[in-house]
Amino acid sequence: MRWLITGGGMLAADVLVKAALTGEPVLALGRSELDLCDVRAVRDAVADHRPQVVINCAAWTAVDAAETREDEALEINGHAVGTLARVCRRAGARLLHLSTDYVFDGESGRPYHEDSPTGPVNAYGRTKLAGERAALDHGHYVVRTAWLYGAGGPNFVRTMIELAGTRPTVDVVDDQRGQPTWSADLAGFLVRLARSDLPPGIYHGTSAGETTWHGLATEVFRLLGADPGRVRPVPGTAFPRPARRPASGVLACTRCAPIRHWREALHAAWPAVSGPVTGGPVTGGSVVSGPVTGGPVTGGPVTGGPVTGGPVTGGSVTGGKAGRQCSVA
Numbered sequence: 001m002r003w004l005i006t007g008g009g010m011l012a013a014d015v016l017v018k019a020a021l022t023g024e025p026v027l028a029l030g031r032s033e034l035d036l037c038d039v040r041a042v043r044d045a046v047a048d049h050r051p052q053v054v055i056n057c058a059a060w061t062a063v064d065a066a067e068t069r070e071d072e073a074l075e076i077n078g079h080a081v082g083t084l085a086r087v088c089r090r091a092g093a094r095l096l097h098l099s100t101d102y103v104f105d106g107e108s109g110r111p112y113h114e115d116s117p118t119g120p121v122n123a124y125g126r127t128k129l130a131g132e133r134a135a136l137d138h139g140h141y142v143v144r145t146a147w148l149y150g151a152g153g154p155n156f157v158r159t160m161i162e163l164a165g166t167r168p169t170v171d172v173v174d175d176q177r178g179q180p181t182w183s184a185d186l187a188g189f190l191v192r193l194a195r196s197d198l199p200p201g202i203y204h205g206t207s208a209g210e211t212t213w214h215g216l217a218t219e220v221f222r223l224l225g226a227d228p229g230r231v232r233p234v235p236g237t238a239f240p241r242p243a244r245r246p247a248s249g250v251l252a253c254t255r256c257a258p259i260r261h262w263r264e265a266l267h268a269a270w271p272a273v274s275g276p277v278t279g280g281p282v283t284g285g286s287v288v289s290g291p292v293t294g295g296p297v298t299g300g301p302v303t304g305g306p307v308t309g310g311p312v313t314g315g316s317v318t319g320g321k322a323g324r325q326c327s328v329a
Contacts, residue, residue, distance in 0.1 A: 001022070001024045001052045001053060001195070002024065002025045002026075002027075002049065002050060002051045002052050002053070003019045003022075003024060003025065003026040003027065003051055003052075003053050003054075003055070003194075004026075004027050004028075004029065004045070004046070004049055004051035004053070004054045004055075004093075005019065005026065005027070005028040005029070005054075005055050005057060006028075006029055006034060006036060006054065006055070006056045006057065006058050006084070007030070007056060007057030007058030007059070008028075008030040008031065008057070008058075009057065009152065009153050010148065010150045010151075010152035010153035010155065010183050011057045011098070011148060011150070011183045011186065011187065012028060012030075012057040013152045014150060014152065014183045014184045014186070014187035015028075015055050015057060015187040015190055015191070016028045017184075017187070018184070018187040018188050018190070018191045019055075019187075019191050021191075022191065022195070027049050027051070029045060033045075036056075036058055036076070036080040036081075036083065036084060037075055037076065037079070037080050037083075039083050042080075042083050042084055042087050043087050046087050046088065046091050046093065047091070050091070051091075051093050052092075052093055052094065053093065053094050053095075053096070053194045054084065054088050054093050054094070054095045054096070055095075055096045055098075055190055055194065056081065056084060056095065056096065056097045056098060057098055058076070058080070059076065059077055059098065059128070059131075060072070060073040060076040060077050060124075060127065061124070062124075063102070063122060063124040063241075063243045063245075064241055064242040064243045066122070066123040066124040066127065066243065067122065067123050067242045067243050068242070070123040070126070070127065073123060073124060073127040074126075074127045074130060076127075077124075077127035077128050077130065077131045078127050078130030078131050078134060079130075079134075081097055081130075081131035081134045081135055082131075082134035082137075082138075084097075085097070085134050085135045085137070085138035085140050086138055088138070088140065089138040089139060089140070094140065094141065094194060094200075095135060095138075095140035095141065096140070096141045096143055096190055096193065096194055097131060097132070097135040097140060097141065097142050097143070098143055098144075098145060099128050099129075099131065099132050099142050099143065099144045099145075100124075100125070100128050100144060100145065100146060100249075101144060101145075101146040101178065101206075101246065101249030101250075101251055102120060102122065102124055102125035102128060102246060102249065103118045103119075103120050103125050103128055103129045103132065103144070104116065104118060104119060104120070104125075104246055104249060105119040105120070105121050105246055106121070106176075106245070106246020106247040106248045106249055107246075107247065107248075108248070109248070110250075111210075111250040111251060111252035112204075112249070112250065112251050112252060113252045113254055114144075114201070114202040114203065114204055114252075114254060114255055115202070121244045121245075121246060122243040122244050122245075123243065124243060125246075132202070136200075136201070136202070139200050140200055141193065141194075141200050141201065141202075141203065142201070142202045142203070143189075143190060143193065143202075143203050143204070143205045144202065144203070144204050144205065144206075144251055145181055145186055145204075145205045145206050146178050146179055146181060146206050146249050146251065147178045147179055147180045147181055147206070147216075148181050148182075148183050148186065149180060149181070149182060149183065149269070149273060150182060150183030150184060150269070150272070150273060151183075151184075151269075151272035151273050151275070152183070156180075156213070156216065156217075157180075157216070157220055157266070157273050158273065160216075160217045160220040160221070161220060161224065161273075161274055164220070164221055164224050164226045164230070167230075168230065169230050169231075169232055170217065170230060170231050170232065171232045171233075171234045171238065172213050172214045172217045172231055172232070172233065172234065173212065173213045173214060173233075173234060173235065173236045173238070173239065174212045174213070174214035174215075174233035174234065174235070175212065175235050175236050175247065176212060176213055176236055176245055176246070176247055176248070176249075177210050177211065177212055177247070177248040177249070177250055178206075178210065178211070178212075178213075178248070178249045178250060179206040179207045179208070179209065179210050179211075179249075179250060179251065179262055180207060180211065180216050180262040180265075180266060181205070181206045181207045181259065181262065181265070182207070182265045182266070182268070182269045182273075184269065184272075185207065185259050185260065185265050185269075186205050186206075186259070189205045189259055190205065193205075193256065196256070198255070198256060201255070202255075203253070203255055203256055204251040204252065204253040204254075204255075204258075205253070205259065206251050206253070206259060207259045207260060207261060207262035207265050208253075208258050208259060208260060208261045208262065209261045209262045209263065210250045210262075211262065212233075214231060214233045214234075216262075216266075217231045218231045219263060219266060220266075223266070223267070223270055223274070224274075
């Protein structure tokens with residue numbers, strides 16, 4: 001089996017490592033190697049590398065910016081996915097496309113199943129739903145995830161670690177629920193799904209259990225040996241944002257084996273996420289086979305995957321789902 005990873009950043013770096021552990025040829029293409037908005041470039045990349053599996057980690061994840069730049073977000077999250085899906089179908093390649101809990105309105109009061117009715121409440125969610133439909137229309141896989149953190153880039157967990165060392169107290173939203181998910185766990189989930197006999201369709205790839213941003217922050221403080229009482233719960237209305245956030249994006253995993261509980265995963269991830277940032281933007285140009293060795297994967301300023309954070313204050317620091325544009329790879 002040959003693998004192609006599109007997109008860069010924390011998740012793509014972890015997928016590269018997990019896929020390479022199969023001993024099969026893996027190629028990761030970042031923004032400088034492949035513009036997914038360029039139809040000819042996408043066709044050429046798939047024709048040249050002849051992958052059997054393509055994992056698309058590229059996305060626009062600047063939720064607030066999408067409110068005024070929805071057409072740009074749709075180009076990356078919707079139209080580019082349609083192009084990649086068509087090309088993969090014609091080449092006989094299996095596409096796994098990453099999506100988000102933001103395709104739901106968050107008002108159900110219970111976990112969303114893979115076939116639950118969608119209803120995004122912001123522009124970002126609408127563009128991601130368009131990408132889902134494009135992938136599914138061409139017979140591929142959609143994997144929804146949420147609240148990602150990891151060793152290879154900025155995320156909510158790292159923000160909390162920083163604030164614990166620089167602020168006496170931190171206010172964190174306590175009325176939004178979700179599932180913190182370690183990017184390395186999700187990467188393993190994606191590789192297992194790609195190698196399985198499960199049919200195309202929608203799958204949920206989040207850690208088991210659920211919590212609030214406040215709950216996640218207090219667990220980070222406990223792992224640091226800091227007083228969790230320094231994390232003060234506040235409502236989401238304390239942080240007005242251009243884009244409305246779903247109150248609950250908890251996803252039920254009913255079509256495959258779920259990822260382990262979020263707290264267990266955070267404890268396992270702690271040595272990696274509490275240390276220096278590793279990995280980072282993925283660069284392509286060479287095929288790797290077998291376990292990845294050597295230094296961190298590096299490249300240009302490309303980020304990808306559904307990078308998430310959480311509303312938080314602590315001086316001038318704020319969070320929320322990807323407070324920056326995530327360029328298409």
